[in-house]
Amino acid sequence: MNTARAVLYSFTNPPFRPLKSLPDISCPKRPREALNFRVRLRTDQRCCIFRVSVRNLGRGETGKVYADVKSERYEILESVPESAKLEEDALDDVVLDRTLPWWEEFPKRWVIVILCFSAFLLCNMDRVNMSIAILPMSAEYNWNPATVGLVQSSFFWGYLLTQIAGGIWADKVGGKTVLGFGVIWWSIATILTPVAAKAGLPFLLVSRAFMGIGEGVAMPAMNNILSKWVPVSERSRSLALVYSGMYLGSVTGLAFSPFLIHQFGWPSVFYSFGSLGTVWFAAWLSKAHSSPLDDPQLRPAEKKLIFANSFSKEPVKTIPWGLILSKAPVWALIVSHFCHNWGTFILLTWMPTYYNQVLKFNLTESGLFCVLPWLTMAFSSNLGGWIADTLVSKGLSVTTVRKIMQSIGFLGPAFFLTQLSHIDSPAMAVLCMACSQGTDAFSQSGLYSNHQDIAPRYSGVLLGLSNTAGVLAGVFGTAATGYILQHGSWDDVFKVSVGLYLVGTVVWNLFSTGEKILD
Numbered sequence: 001m002n003t004a005r006a007v008l009y010s011f012t013n014p015p016f017r018p019l020k021s022l023p024d025i026s027c028p029k030r031p032r033e034a035l036n037f038r039v040r041l042r043t044d045q046r047c048c049i050f051r052v053s054v055r056n057l058g059r060g061e062t063g064k065v066y067a068d069v070k071s072e073r074y075e076i077l078e079s080v081p082e083s084a085k086l087e088e089d090a091l092d093d094v095v096l097d098r099t100l101p102w103w104e105e106f107p108k109r110w111v112i113v114i115l116c117f118s119a120f121l122l123c124n125m126d127r128v129n130m131s132i133a134i135l136p137m138s139a140e141y142n143w144n145p146a147t148v149g150l151v152q153s154s155f156f157w158g159y160l161l162t163q164i165a166g167g168i169w170a171d172k173v174g175g176k177t178v179l180g181f182g183v184i185w186w187s188i189a190t191i192l193t194p195v196a197a198k199a200g201l202p203f204l205l206v207s208r209a210f211m212g213i214g215e216g217v218a219m220p221a222m223n224n225i226l227s228k229w230v231p232v233s234e235r236s237r238s239l240a241l242v243y244s245g246m247y248l249g250s251v252t253g254l255a256f257s258p259f260l261i262h263q264f265g266w267p268s269v270f271y272s273f274g275s276l277g278t279v280w281f282a283a284w285l286s287k288a289h290s291s292p293l294d295d296p297q298l299r300p301a302e303k304k305l306i307f308a309n310s311f312s313k314e315p316v317k318t319i320p321w322g323l324i325l326s327k328a329p330v331w332a333l334i335v336s337h338f339c340h341n342w343g344t345f346i347l348l349t350w351m352p353t354y355y356n357q358v359l360k361f362n363l364t365e366s367g368l369f370c371v372l373p374w375l376t377m378a379f380s381s382n383l384g385g386w387i388a389d390t391l392v393s394k395g396l397s398v399t400t401v402r403k404i405m406q407s408i409g410f411l412g413p414a415f416f417l418t419q420l421s422h423i424d425s426p427a428m429a430v431l432c433m434a435c436s437q438g439t440d441a442f443s444q445s446g447l448y449s450n451h452q453d454i455a456p457r458y459s460g461v462l463l464g465l466s467n468t469a470g471v472l473a474g475v476f477g478t479a480a481t482g483y484i485l486q487h488g489s490w491d492d493v494f495k496v497s498v499g500l501y502l503v504g505t506v507v508w509n510l511f512s513t514g515e516k517i518l519d
Contacts, residue, residue: 108298109229109306113238115288116222117245118280119183123215124249125273126190127155130208131352132257133266137197147201149482152349154205156475158212163471166217167224167464171316174290175225175460178217180281186214187277194267219467224460227452228291231306233393235452236401236445240385243444247377254352255371319461324518329454332511333466336406336447339504341470342477343413343497344440347373349478350493351433358490359426369430376438381445384408388445398453398514406446406508412439414501417494447508455518473500 130152138148170178189211196207222242230238253273260268289295292306324330355361355369384405391401416436423429451462477497484492 107302108292108295109234109302110238111287112225112229112289113241115280115284116179116226116242119179119218119222119284120242120245121249121252122183122273122276122280123186123218124246125253125276126186126211127215128250128253128349129190129257129269129273130155130193131349132254133261133269135352135356136261136266141197141201145482145485148353149479151201151204151208152482153475153478154208155212155215156345156471156478157205158209158214159216160212160468160471160475162213162216163220163464163468164461165464167220167460167462168319169217170221170224170460171319171458174294175221175223175228176284176288176290178221179225180284180288182214182217182221183277183284184214184281186211187274187281189214190270190274190277193270193274216471220460220464223451223463225288225290227456227459229306231308232398232452233389236388236392236405236449237382237385239449239452240381240388240444243441243448244378244381247374247381247441250374251371251378254374316457316461319458320518324455324458324462324465327454327517328511329450329513329517330462330465332507333447333450333454333462334469336410336504336508336512337466338469338473339500339507340409340440340443340447340473341467342473342500343417344437345474346477346481346493346497347433347437350481354490355430359429361426372430373434373437376434377441380438381441384442384445388449399512400514402446402450402453402512402514403509404446405442406512407505409440409443409446410501410505410508412436412442414498414505417498420494421491447512450512450514453514454516456516458518 134148134151137143137151143151166178166182189207193204193207193211196203226235226238226242257269260272292298292303351373359369361369388401388405391404392398413436416432416439419432420429423432447466451459451466455462480496481493484496
């Protein structure tokens with residue numbers, strides 16, 4: 001039996017006359033150290049409000065009325081016993097309001113979303129630091145553009161290997177385990193990068209490939225866990241927020257890398273960024289759950305909302321590959337993902353070099369000006385998510401919304417990249433880059449939200465499948481850019497990207513859908 005003390009106050013005058021019996025108050029989970037209730041009793045002539053505060057220890061004498069509160073184990077019955085019922089007319093006058101601190105009432109599904117956002121922030125911080133560090137590294141080790149392209153693309157060798165495997169793993173064992181593994185793995189590989197570079201080029205290539213292995217499971221694992229936690233009415237916004245973590249990670253990495261390189265040398269970038277993964281991992285272990293069913297502290301109201309809108313209780317045991325690959329919308333995802341990522345990864349990995357060689361910015365300026373397009377992407381992705389969810393809530397079909405958002409994500413970058421060859425001002429070139437990537441971010445509410453639309457149970461596998469095509473675009477596009485620059489110009493690089501954006505637009509609008517095609 002536990003004993004605590006209750007403080008009652010704010011009684012009206014004349015003194016309050018208590019009810020004959022107290023209302024039944026049920027607690028869905030075990031009480032915390034402090035449990036607060038406000039009880040309001042109303043009649044035609046007066047209103048009485050008092051607060052009951054139950055704590056493990058009661059200390060202090062304040063001159064208020066105290067009451068001993070005792071609790072003991074009991075069975076929770078399906079119906080309220082007669083002794084605990086109020087008179088029928090008294091029930092209308094009693095309002096019970098259990099109050100908790102705001103952080104305890106914050107929706108758990110959005111805690112998961114914010115943790116995924118943080119993981120993706122670290123993901124791109126650890127990825128883009130090489131695009132800045134490659135400048136002093138290439139000077140130190142006398143690398144030509146082809147070698148630089150090889151180093152940049154080596155990340156994608158490992159990234160490619162774990163896309164489908166990460167999706168299968170996440171769909172079978174849960175996103176919490178897989179995403180936690182990924183963050184720790186790529187953080188260790190990031191820390192080891194300077195050691196590998198000093199050991200020789202082959203060791204550096206292996207280290208970058210190992211980093212890709214860790215980051216390769218992140219997107220399938222995230223997609224799996226959000227497909228279970230987030231209802232469809234919040235899907236675009238939640239995914240837009242998570243993916244904006246990637247953009248803000250690029251901002252952070254590009255902004256701080258030049259400073260760290262100038263102050264402490266290029267190895268410091270990898271040591272400092274990689275060590276942040278351990279902090280995130282500790283929070284992930286304590287707060288995250290693969291499914292709402294695994295979370296003992298999830299409030300019943302939120303659990304009901306999630307289950308009613310987005311959750312499939314049956315675990316994935318086998319993957320119907322034949323059925324998946326027979327669907328035209330799946331192939332629309334694969335082709336569109338390839339076309340989209342070709343341009344995106346080229347900008348991600350080669351933009352600092354473009355600013356340095358073409359616009360004649362120094363190392364610090366290259367990093368700072370690279371921040372602007374990524375900030376634009378972070379803003380526009382969340383804007384696009386809000387627009388998409390609003391359109392769906394107003395009755396526009398999910399298919400139409402996905403096609404609109406992805407068409408903006410393709411045609412916007414295509415238009416602005418074509419303007420770069422006609423611009424001589426560095427400021428206008430940076431503006432074009434920012435507008436190109438800002439419209440690109442609308443893809444988060446297009447193809448990147450579509451996996452959960454068409455196959456919620458297999459969303460991890462499906463994202464792994466389509467992102468494999470996207471990674472191939474990153475491997476070939478990043479390496480091909482180095483080759484093109486040796487034999488051509490930046491205009492040729494942009495022309496290839498624009499052509500693929502146009503192909504993606506046609507394929508997406510002809511074959512994609514927002515309806516569920518796989519159960």
